[in-house]
Amino acid sequence: xxxxxYFLSKAQENYPELQFTVLTPDISEFTxxxxxxxxxxxxxxxxxxxxxxxxxxxxxxxxxxxxIIRFGEDIREINDDFSQYKGILSKTWLxxxxxxxxxxxxxxxxxxxxxxxxxxxxxxANRPIRLFDFSFRASTSANVFALKPAxxxxxxxxxxxxxxxxxxxxxxxxFFEDGPKRDRRLWIGDLRLxxxxxxxxxxxxxxxxxxxxxxxxxxxNNLGFLPSFVYETPYYHSGEAHIADYAxxxxxxxxxxxxxxxxxxxxxxxxxxxxxxxxxxxxxxDKNLIVTMQDGWFAFIDxxxxxxxxxxxxxxxxxxxxxxxxxxxxxxxxxxxxxxSLLSQVRSSCKKYLYDDNAKExxxxxxxxxxxxxxxxWMILGGVINGEEAKNLLTxxxxxxxxxxxxxxxxxxxxxxxxxxxxxxxxxxxxxxRFWGGMLELGADTFWEAYIPDDLDFSxxxxxMINSLCHAWSCTPSYFIRKYGx
Amino acid sequence: xxxxxYFLSKAQENYPELQFTVLTPDISEFTxxxxxxxxxxxxxxxxxxxxxxxxxxxxxxxxxxxxIIRFGEDIREINDDFSQYKGILSKTWLxxxxxxxxxxxxxxxxxxxxxxxxxxxxxxANRPIRLFDFSFRASTSANVFALKPAxxxxxxxxxxxxxxxxxxxxxxxxFFEDGPKRDRRLWIGDLRLxxxxxxxxxxxxxxxxxxxxxxxxxxxNNLGFLPSFVYETPYYHSGEAHIADYAxxxxxxxxxxxxxxxxxxxxxxxxxxxxxxxxxxxxxxDKNLIVTMQDGWFAFIDxxxxxxxxxxxxxxxxxxxxxxxxxxxxxxxxxxxxxxSLLSQVRSSCKKYLYDDNAKExxxxxxxxxxxxxxxxWMILGGVINGEEAKNLLTxxxxxxxxxxxxxxxxxxxxxxxxxxxxxxxxxxxxxxRFWGGMLELGADTFWEAYIPDDLDFSxxxxxMINSLCHAWSCTPSYFIRKYGx
Numbered sequence: 001x002x003x004x005x006y007f008l009s010k011a012q013e014n015y016p017e018l019q020f021t022v023l024t025p026d027i028s029e030f031t032x033x034x035x036x037x038x039x040x041x042x043x044x045x046x047x048x049x050x051x052x053x054x055x056x057x058x059x060x061x062x063x064x065x066x067x068i069i070r071f072g073e074d075i076r077e078i079n080d081d082f083s084q085y086k087g088i089l090s091k092t093w094l095x096x097x098x099x100x101x102x103x104x105x106x107x108x109x110x111x112x113x114x115x116x117x118x119x120x121x122x123x124x125a126n127r128p129i130r131l132f133d134f135s136f137r138a139s140t141s142a143n144v145f146a147l148k149p150a151x152x153x154x155x156x157x158x159x160x161x162x163x164x165x166x167x168x169x170x171x172x173x174x175f176f177e178d179g180p181k182r183d184r185r186l187w188i189g190d191l192r193l194x195x196x197x198x199x200x201x202x203x204x205x206x207x208x209x210x211x212x213x214x215x216x217x218x219x220x221n222n223l224g225f226l227p228s229f230v231y232e233t234p235y236y237h238s239g240e241a242h243i244a245d246y247a248x249x250x251x252x253x254x255x256x257x258x259x260x261x262x263x264x265x266x267x268x269x270x271x272x273x274x275x276x277x278x279x280x281x282x283x284x285x286d287k288n289l290i291v292t293m294q295d296g297w298f299a300f301i302d303x304x305x306x307x308x309x310x311x312x313x314x315x316x317x318x319x320x321x322x323x324x325x326x327x328x329x330x331x332x333x334x335x336x337x338x339x340x341s342l343l344s345q346v347r348s349s350c351k352k353y354l355y356d357d358n359a360k361e362x363x364x365x366x367x368x369x370x371x372x373x374x375x376x377x378w379m380i381l382g383g384v385i386n387g388e389e390a391k392n393l394l395t396x397x398x399x400x401x402x403x404x405x406x407x408x409x410x411x412x413x414x415x416x417x418x419x420x421x422x423x424x425x426x427x428x429x430x431x432x433x434r435f436w437g438g439m440l441e442l443g444a445d446t447f448w449e450a451y452i453p454d455d456l457d458f459s460x461x462x463x464x465m466i467n468s469l470c471h472a473w474s475c476t477p478s479y480f481i482r483k484y485g486x
Numbered sequence: 487x488x489x490x491x492y493f494l495s496k497a498q499e500n501y502p503e504l505q506f507t508v509l510t511p512d513i514s515e516f517t518x519x520x521x522x523x524x525x526x527x528x529x530x531x532x533x534x535x536x537x538x539x540x541x542x543x544x545x546x547x548x549x550x551x552x553x554i555i556r557f558g559e560d561i562r563e564i565n566d567d568f569s570q571y572k573g574i575l576s577k578t579w580l581x582x583x584x585x586x587x588x589x590x591x592x593x594x595x596x597x598x599x600x601x602x603x604x605x606x607x608x609x610x611a612n613r614p615i616r617l618f619d620f621s622f623r624a625s626t627s628a629n630v631f632a633l634k635p636a637x638x639x640x641x642x643x644x645x646x647x648x649x650x651x652x653x654x655x656x657x658x659x660x661f662f663e664d665g666p667k668r669d670r671r672l673w674i675g676d677l678r679l680x681x682x683x684x685x686x687x688x689x690x691x692x693x694x695x696x697x698x699x700x701x702x703x704x705x706x707n708n709l710g711f712l713p714s715f716v717y718e719t720p721y722y723h724s725g726e727a728h729i730a731d732y733a734x735x736x737x738x739x740x741x742x743x744x745x746x747x748x749x750x751x752x753x754x755x756x757x758x759x760x761x762x763x764x765x766x767x768x769x770x771x772d773k774n775l776i777v778t779m780q781d782g783w784f785a786f787i788d789x790x791x792x793x794x795x796x797x798x799x800x801x802x803x804x805x806x807x808x809x810x811x812x813x814x815x816x817x818x819x820x821x822x823x824x825x826x827s828l829l830s831q832v833r834s835s836c837k838k839y840l841y842d843d844n845a846k847e848x849x850x851x852x853x854x855x856x857x858x859x860x861x862x863x864w865m866i867l868g869g870v871i872n873g874e875e876a877k878n879l880l881t882x883x884x885x886x887x888x889x890x891x892x893x894x895x896x897x898x899x900x901x902x903x904x905x906x907x908x909x910x911x912x913x914x915x916x917x918x919x920r921f922w923g924g925m926l927e928l929g930a931d932t933f934w935e936a937y938i939p940d941d942l943d944f945s946x947x948x949x950x951m952i953n954s955l956c957h958a959w960s961c962t963p964s965y966f967i968r969k970y971g972x
Binding site: 059060062063064065066089090091092093097098100102103104105111112124126182183185231233234237239240 | 545546548549550551552575576577578579583584586588589590591597598610612668669671717719720723725726
């Protein structure tokens with residue numbers, strides 16, 4: 001009987017080795033009185049621990065020194081007025097410390113930060129002080145030194161690859177984190193995309209394996225879905241959300257893993273869980289084989305405000321059924337027939353009940369005709385339409401002002417994947433360059449959690465200050481560039 | 487040649503062993519949401535490091551927790567509005583931290599605090615939390631377990647003794663600190679009184695020796711006076727002030743040490759420095775053998791605002807000459823005659839030039855007739871007047887509204903010493919009970935840096951919030967109670 005303890009012990013077997021490098025900021029020393037501040041630039045976005053020293057200049061410092069130290073993923077974050085923060089996530093994610101130091105000494109702050117810039121403000125020093133010996137000890141479980149450049153013929157794609165690699169590198173710690181600034185959790189949606197990119201870059205197979213086991217140890221909800229995220233620190237804890245599309249993408253992640261490793265042991269360990277995810281989903285289909293939406297946070301798809309998610313979720317189901325059937329076929333599992341037969345039936349149903357023949361587009365249902373990129377893309381990825389029909393619909397929805405557009409690089413990944421699937425490689429390159437390149441133009445070192453070119457203040461959490469600027473699900477340009485030799 | 491390095495190495499030889507005890511606050515656990523706070527009471531004033539843990543109650547805490555932790559020597563300090571602080575010393579001495587904790591964990595704050603009360607406010611916790619496992623690891627170099635109670639017949643004196651002992655205990659760390667909250671320095675004026683009390687209580691002779699050596703290593707100013715204070719952390723540094731009365735009291739401290747140890751080795755090491763302090767003072771006497779006031783912070787005597795210090799300082803000189811002559815006589819040093827002859831001459835001069843025969847009181851000079859307790863007491867301790875004449879003057883000045891009165895327990899120590907010297911033991915007991923007992927009535931666990939019964943907001947630093955409530959120079963009631971069996 002494989003239980004929580006079994007899966008956790010398997011996850012512990014694969015604890016990844018962290019690699020450490022020490023970064024030195026552009027400024028080596030700074031003299032300051034109360035009120036003065038210095039901005040340090042590490043030269044790249046990174047994740048780790050900050051150290052510095054201070055000492056007197058002439059006169060012994062005869063009282064504790066109070067410093068305000070802020071860490072910024074970008075320069076905008078350095079200048080934000082945190083006191084005005086109005087977001088729905090905890091303000092404690094904003095990276096700033098107020099510290100009192102009794103004596104001049106080498107100090108290492110105990111917390112880990114994600115940043116490129118560090119601003120030190122001397123709130124109070126009774127005498128002028130010298131700040132020096134700045135260093136930042138960065139950690140990652142990605143072997144950055146072994147990785148070769150993408151070597152695309154396209155300069156911009158090479159630049160995008162560098163930032164995508166840096167994004168993945170900073171999210172790869174003891175597991176695949178969603179964002180090293182915030183929330184530092186292992187989410188299924190991020191895991192899948194990080195693992196995909198990792199197969200074509202750092203090739204750290206152990207970290208993928210342990211992430212799969214960490215979810216396997218999680219507690220399913222009343223519908224039978226895996227937790228969408230887990231924590232490992234200070235102790236293992238599986239998250240409260242059980243999003244259906246993430247539960248399905250866990251199955252896809254296992255399929256991806258087998259594709260890149262042929263590791264049948266892991267598949268055998270996880271097969272029962274994968275089947276139960278699909279069976280749980282099947283249990284909430286209506287008589288037409290269309291998913292019935294459930295209460296609570298049931299589907300994610302994208303952070304797009306007001307998005308109707310039924311059709312997209314149905315597409316994720318088809319996408320998963322297809323991949324899982326292939327896996328079962330390959331390993332000779334007799335359930336192959338059951339799932340592949342279901343795949344055909346559900347595809348037909350989708351065309352029948354979710355496609356508007358007049359408008360030539362996917363809707364949610366007859367009452368809810370919202371037109372979104374998300375619905376079209378996931379129906380394409382689910383194989384409901386193909387070829388020219390699919391190409392036309394894809395082009396039509398992306399250029400359409402009336403269509404709900406993706407706001408996360410996560411959803412844009414699946415848009416790009418659909419383009420590649422349909423043979424629209426040039427369009428995929430343009431799409432990558434437009435969206436990920438757009439972040440580069442705005443000075444990004446790593447790719448962001450959310451990005452709307454026309455609304456740079458957009459946040460899924462009602463305040464841009466809390467957005468993560470190095471977010472795992474944004475790292476997939478390197479997957480596309482390297483896998484398809486773009 | 488005995489140089490700085492020699493003295494510092496002697497000081498290191500006698501590094502005192504710290505004793506640690508763990509105090510548990512009155513509350514063992516507290517559940518809290520954002521905005522809630524808990525007040526912990528350690529039951530006694532103490533010095534050390536605070537530890538605690540937090541964890542979720544029901545729901546995993548999914549963001550860092552921000553706590554505001556304040557340490558109060560008394561309950562008033564807990565309730566003070568630090569944002570209104572207007573004092574002249576650094577606000578960083580006010581004991582409050584704002585800390586962000588990523589995970590539920592056992593946390594030990596890195597800094598040392600002096601407190602009885604600890605208030606923890608949950609500034610932000612995304613979920614309700616449980617705070618628990620509170621402990622305070624206290625340190626002292628006083629052997630508190632070996633010390634017996636004073637056993638006075640007077641209940642109040644016994645209570646005063648307990649608070650005085652606690653004051654000394656908390657100031658005894660790796661050296662005699664002036665105040666464990668602030669400034670944590672070794673000052674000569676405090677050292678002398680701590681050492682005196684220590685001889686009759688904890689009897690830690692090693693700590694006295696090392697403090698004497700730490701000053702011996704200090705750099706004298708242009709007048710030849712020792713630094714009034716030294717720092718030992720993060721490295722040895724002798725302070726910028728060179729107060730004349732403190733330089734003299736260093737010599738007295740060496741005399742005290744020899745009286746209680748007969749340790750001729752230490753005296754031989756320090757004799758040259760002691761002589762140079764007296765010779766430096768002699769060099770700034772005028773033709774009438776009265777000290778000429780020098781620029782800068784030249785004399786301390788007391789924190790009494792507007793105090794004229796010449797006559798008191800002259801008294802400290804006489805007091806020192808007398809003690810030093812006795813020491814030289816005892817150890818057979820041939821300079822005995824020189825200093826004892828000088829003592830007689832200076833005493834005569836003081837009576838002639840600083841005593842107003844009509845008013846029967848000591849003044850500063852003909853232009854400055856300020857009447858202060860300080861001048862009278864130090865002339866009495868300097869032996870310029872004696873017997874009934876001295877008794878009358880002492881009684882007269884203490885009850886006199888027009889006389890400048892002491893504001894520090896430091897100066898009150900010398901008032902009490904003068905009473906004892908004149909055989910006014912009952913008056914000394916009443917004086918102790920009135921002033922030190924007055925602090926007890928106001929809830930003191932340890933005795934304060936400054937105390938004016940009619941002005942509880944008095945501060946030498948323009949804001950009461952910064953006052954030290956456990957101050958070494960206030961510990962001498964135990965000296966009087968135990969030495970004289972009061």
